[in-house]
Amino acid sequence: xxxxxxxxxxxxxxxxxxxxxxxxxxxxxxxxxxxxxxxxxxxxxxxxxxxxxxxxxxxxxxxxxxxxxxxxxxxxxxxxxxxxxxxxxxxxxxxxxxxxxxxxxxxxxxxxxxxxxxxxxxxxxxxxxxxxxxxxxxxxxxxxxxxxxxxxxxxxxxxxxxxxxxxxxxxxxxxxxxxxxxxxxxxxxxxxxxxxxxxxxxxxxxxxxxxxxxxxxxxxxxxxxxxxxxxxxxxxxxxxxxxxxxxxxxxxxxxxxxxxxxxxxxxxxxxxxxxxxxxxxxxxxxxxxxxxxxxxxxxxxxxxxxxxxxxxxxxxxxxxx
Amino acid sequence: xxxxxxxxxxxxxxxxxxxxxxxxxxxxxxxxxxxxxxxxxxxxxxxxxxxxxxxxxxxxxxxxxxxxxxxxxxxxxxxxxxxxxxxxxxxxxxxxxxxxxxxxxxxxxxxxxxxxxxxxxxxxxxxxxxxxxxxxxxxxxxxxxxxxxxxxxxxxxxxxxxxxxxxxxxxxxxxxxxxxxxxxxxxxxxxxxxxxxxxxxxxxxxxxxxxxxxxxxxxxxxxxxxxxxxxxxxxxxxxxxxxxxxxxxxxxxxxxxxxxxxxxxxxxxxxxxxxxxxxxxxxxxxxxxxxxxxxxxxxxxxxxxxxxxxxxxxxxxxxxxxxxxxxxxxxxxxxxxxxxxxxxxxxxxxxxxxxxxxxxxxxxxxxxxxxxxxxxxxxxxxxxxxxxxxxxxxxxxxxxxxxxxxxxxxxxxxxxxxxxxxxxxxxxxxxxxxxxxxxxxxxxxxxxxxxxxxxxxxxxxxxxxxxxxxxxxxxxxxxxxxxxxxxxxxxxxxxxxxxxxxxxxxxxxxxxxxxxxxxxxxxxxxxxxxxxxxxxxxxxxxxxxxxxxxxxxxxxxxxxxxxxxxxxxxxxxxxxxxxxxxxxxxxxxxxxxxxxx
Numbered sequence: 001x002x003x004x005x006x007x008x009x010x011x012x013x014x015x016x017x018x019x020x021x022x023x024x025x026x027x028x029x030x031x032x033x034x035x036x037x038x039x040x041x042x043x044x045x046x047x048x049x050x051x052x053x054x055x056x057x058x059x060x061x062x063x064x065x066x067x068x069x070x071x072x073x074x075x076x077x078x079x080x081x082x083x084x085x086x087x088x089x090x091x092x093x094x095x096x097x098x099x100x101x102x103x104x105x106x107x108x109x110x111x112x113x114x115x116x117x118x119x120x121x122x123x124x125x126x127x128x129x130x131x132x133x134x135x136x137x138x139x140x141x142x143x144x145x146x147x148x149x150x151x152x153x154x155x156x157x158x159x160x161x162x163x164x165x166x167x168x169x170x171x172x173x174x175x176x177x178x179x180x181x182x183x184x185x186x187x188x189x190x191x192x193x194x195x196x197x198x199x200x201x202x203x204x205x206x207x208x209x210x211x212x213x214x215x216x217x218x219x220x221x222x223x224x225x226x227x228x229x230x231x232x233x234x235x236x237x238x239x240x241x242x243x244x245x246x247x248x249x250x251x252x253x254x255x256x257x258x259x260x261x262x263x264x265x266x267x268x269x270x271x272x273x274x275x276x277x278x279x280x281x282x283x284x285x286x287x288x289x290x291x292x293x294x295x296x297x298x299x300x301x302x303x304x305x306x307x308x309x310x311x312x313x314x315x316x317x318x319x320x321x
Numbered sequence: 322x323x324x325x326x327x328x329x330x331x332x333x334x335x336x337x338x339x340x341x342x343x344x345x346x347x348x349x350x351x352x353x354x355x356x357x358x359x360x361x362x363x364x365x366x367x368x369x370x371x372x373x374x375x376x377x378x379x380x381x382x383x384x385x386x387x388x389x390x391x392x393x394x395x396x397x398x399x400x401x402x403x404x405x406x407x408x409x410x411x412x413x414x415x416x417x418x419x420x421x422x423x424x425x426x427x428x429x430x431x432x433x434x435x436x437x438x439x440x441x442x443x444x445x446x447x448x449x450x451x452x453x454x455x456x457x458x459x460x461x462x463x464x465x466x467x468x469x470x471x472x473x474x475x476x477x478x479x480x481x482x483x484x485x486x487x488x489x490x491x492x493x494x495x496x497x498x499x500x501x502x503x504x505x506x507x508x509x510x511x512x513x514x515x516x517x518x519x520x521x522x523x524x525x526x527x528x529x530x531x532x533x534x535x536x537x538x539x540x541x542x543x544x545x546x547x548x549x550x551x552x553x554x555x556x557x558x559x560x561x562x563x564x565x566x567x568x569x570x571x572x573x574x575x576x577x578x579x580x581x582x583x584x585x586x587x588x589x590x591x592x593x594x595x596x597x598x599x600x601x602x603x604x605x606x607x608x609x610x611x612x613x614x615x616x617x618x619x620x621x622x623x624x625x626x627x628x629x630x631x632x633x634x635x636x637x638x639x640x641x642x643x644x645x646x647x648x649x650x651x652x653x654x655x656x657x658x659x660x661x662x663x664x665x666x667x668x669x670x671x672x673x674x675x676x677x678x679x680x681x682x683x684x685x686x687x688x689x690x691x692x693x694x695x696x697x698x699x700x701x702x703x704x705x706x707x708x709x710x711x712x713x714x715x716x717x718x719x720x721x722x723x724x725x726x727x728x729x730x731x732x733x734x735x736x737x738x739x740x741x742x743x744x745x746x747x748x749x750x751x752x753x754x755x756x757x758x759x760x761x762x763x764x765x766x767x768x769x770x771x772x773x774x775x776x777x778x779x780x781x782x783x784x785x786x787x788x789x790x791x792x793x794x795x796x797x798x799x800x801x802x803x804x805x806x807x808x809x810x811x812x813x814x815x816x817x818x819x820x821x822x823x824x825x826x827x828x829x830x831x832x833x834x835x836x837x838x839x840x841x842x843x844x845x846x847x848x849x850x851x852x853x854x855x856x857x858x859x860x861x862x863x864x865x866x867x868x869x870x871x872x873x874x875x876x877x878x879x880x881x882x883x884x885x886x887x888x889x890x891x892x893x894x895x896x897x898x899x900x901x902x903x904x905x906x907x908x909x910x911x912x913x914x915x916x917x918x
Contacts, residue, residue: 028555030798031796031798031802032798032799032801033798034795036798036802039801039805039836040594045494045828045835046835048493050887053488055489065494083402083411084403085402085404085409085559086402086403086564087559088557093579094430094581094737095581130883146822149566150610150611153611154614157618158614158618163617165607165615165620166605166606166607166608166611166615166620167579167582167583167606167607168578168582169582169583170579171583172585172602172607173583196533198538232434241874258558266608267608267610267611268608269582269607269608271400271579271580271581271582271606275400279399279400284798
């Protein structure tokens with residue numbers, strides 16, 4: 001197990017280096033740079049822009065820029081955002097808590113919804129209830145998240161006024177106080193709901209199908225034959241087994257926890273990593289783009305590893321030796 | 322010189338707005354502007370007439386006994402970088418935030434003052450006989466939010482920060498005419514020779530050359546010396562003193578900053594023009610696509626809208642719509658040459674025929690573009706200047722280039738462009754195929770494509786074989802990359818410029834201007850532009866006359882076809898008053914804002 005984990009971790013390094021090369025090259029291949037948006041004879045002049053390009057090293061060959069960047073990265077310096085005029089690590093640090101809050105909340109919503117619906121549908125398969133749950137699920141899966149976000153804003157914010165439609169925190173609250181956290185949760189709930197509800201489908205189906213499958217297994221039949229109450233069979237014997245694949249999916253969710261939800265964050269003006277990534281791409285803030293993409297790659301790799309390890313922890317049958 | 326690039330006049334998506342790098346705030350002037358009251362002085366505009374009563378009422382109220390208390394939320398659609406100092410900020414996102422707590426400069430120069438400098442922090446100034454030295458007499462008792470009094474030293478501090486060898490921001494052009502700039506910048510002098518603090522309330526600035534727009538070009542914002550002087554220039558941009566606890570001298574002071582999202586301000590009772598009516602102001606970033614609805618809901622009280630959003634709010638009694646001409650214009654340029662590294666060379670013969678260029682102008686239904694894609698908001702123009710500027714020429718002296726396909730065809734024929742092959746499109750006088758590439762950007766996303774098709778159809782209707790370059794629209798960055806390097810495929814390109822208050826065309830129209838994208842050079846134009854900055858042009862009437870001539874020349878030569886001067890539309894919540902919608906933003910004089918209780 002230990003050897004396996006170590007091997008997996010070691011192999012991540014070459015992968016990461018390759019990813020960084022690709023990401024770096026692609027980011028620089030985007031037409032224009034952060035300065036091309038500043039064509040502005042009042043604000044600047046061609047000489048100033050040229051001077052800045054020189055100063056930022058944008059005129060150097062790609063491999064020189066890569067080398068310089070890599071030298072910074074090993075010292076935990078990911079460069080400086082040209083748009084936000086601050087260090088990339090500080091910038092990401094500023095946004096990350098928001099994104100993590102949003103993602104964790106949406107995951108909780110996903111799990112709760114999927115658990116309730118999947119359990120019901122699995123226990124009562126091929127009934128009207130099951131079909132309605134499936135119908136709702138597929139509808140959710142089919143709705144693009146920006147449409148769902150706009151509908152949610154329209155209904156819950158504008159019509160009922162239950163939740164704020166934008167921002168991650170209200171005004172007039174002091175950071176650290178109870179009010180502050182309540183306000184944060186209040187602001188985060190709606191985007192989290194949209195995000196969570198839309199991804200419920202796959203979890204629900206996983207759970208449902210597994211429950212149906214398990215309920216036909218021999219050990220369940222045996223339990224039934226012994227006269228174990230139906231409730232106990234489902235809650236104890238079946239559910240515990242069926243939950244395994246879902247728990248392992250958590251590993252894969254890590255990337256999305258850190259990566260945030262690009263579209264939902266943008267629509268809700270929720271300042272997180274996803275929103276930062278999109279606006280940085282549009283403004284050619286390549287240092288930020290590269291750092292975030294790399295961060296997501298790491299999160300995905302680590303997530304996969306974690307998923308595999310978790311699987312072994314939960315299900316001794318498939319433990320890797 | 323005071324122009325900036327707008328990716329398109331009809332910007333819709335929030336991030337793209339930011340991408341254009343700040344079409345305002347760019348200058349030494351205040352970004353204050355005003356409602357339609359004075360538009361008739363500047364240039365008549367029918368669309369604005371309807372607002373006048375409304376605005377006047379609000380102003381009267383604000384002067385008198387306006388209701389006290391309450392807060393007002395100013396909305397914007399792209400996150401702010403949070404560099405809260407005039408000397409270091411980059412774009413509109415931060416300039417709005419700055420205007421709300423630190424909007425006062427030496428003088429006011431906006432649409433309310435006809436874009437001429439009027440007293441503000443300097444209640445008076447005079448020029449020396451040789452027109453080289455200006456002496457400012459500053460207001461007394463102007464307090465910074467940290468309790469210090471503003472003095473002439475704060476201005477000196479600001480100039481010396483910008484001119485400092487370590488300064489790497491973009492404001493150099495606002496101080497580089499001061500005597501001793503080069504020595505100081507190179508590190509050969511300890512101070513800026515041309516800036517002299519005579520006493521606490523008197524400041525003298527001496528320029529190298531007597532130019533007509535020296536005052537307009539000069540940096541007008543003081544920096545709070547006591548607050549910042551312990552910092553090195555290189556540290557300032559990242560410092561807590563600027564990013565977390567900025568000190569200004571406006572009617573509101575910063576009380577809380579949520580990065581990229583929200584800034585809260587509270588009233589500053591010691592404001593030199595009197596305590597504000599409101600208890601506080603909020604600057605909130607929202608999603609651009611929801612701007613209209615959020616305004617209708619009262620979630621934001623002041624926000625700029627796109628024409629499409631505004632048209633949906635017409636008749637909504639929760640919101641007042643204020644229109645004001647924007648300080649920008651859009652155009653279709655001809656690529657007439659290339660950049661040789663030093664200056665423009667008119668070496669592209671394709672459009673050298675003036676009749677041909679006139680034919681193009683007559684073939685475009687410019688009012689149709691405004692009606693179809695701008696909901697009717699905007700004014701057709703015939704000079705590359707905003708209609709709101711005092712330098713906008715007398716239309717009656719300009720060729721009107723009205724939409725007239727028959728006239729366009731006549732002109733094509735006169736220029737020798739006739740359809741000899743019978744394919745429905747004209748050939749060049751040499752009988753070769755005449756194919757025109759039209760180069761356009763993909764913003765605003767909702768109208769870019771149909772608008773381009775519309776223009777192409779206009780060209781094709783008169784027999785010009787025009788096509789979208791490579792059959793596609795281009796991303797903003799790529800668009801300007803290719804325009805800058807004079808990509809040989811570009812024939813016509815559609816762009817826009819944001820302007821500043823001073824109408825000097827240098828920067829975009831001179832022979833040695835890299836951003837002279839049409840690559841048009843003309844000796845008479847050079848002379849007129851220089852004349853407009855000469856000592857004689859200290860007389861504003863003379864200067865206006867020079868620009869009038871220059872515009873007539875450009876109008877006749879037509880290196881680019883001006884399309885329209887757009888209108889900014891602000892939604893203002895019905896119970897909020899005293900707000901003056903301006904050509905740049907609506908942050909002018911926030912101490913007069915009030916909310917009916």
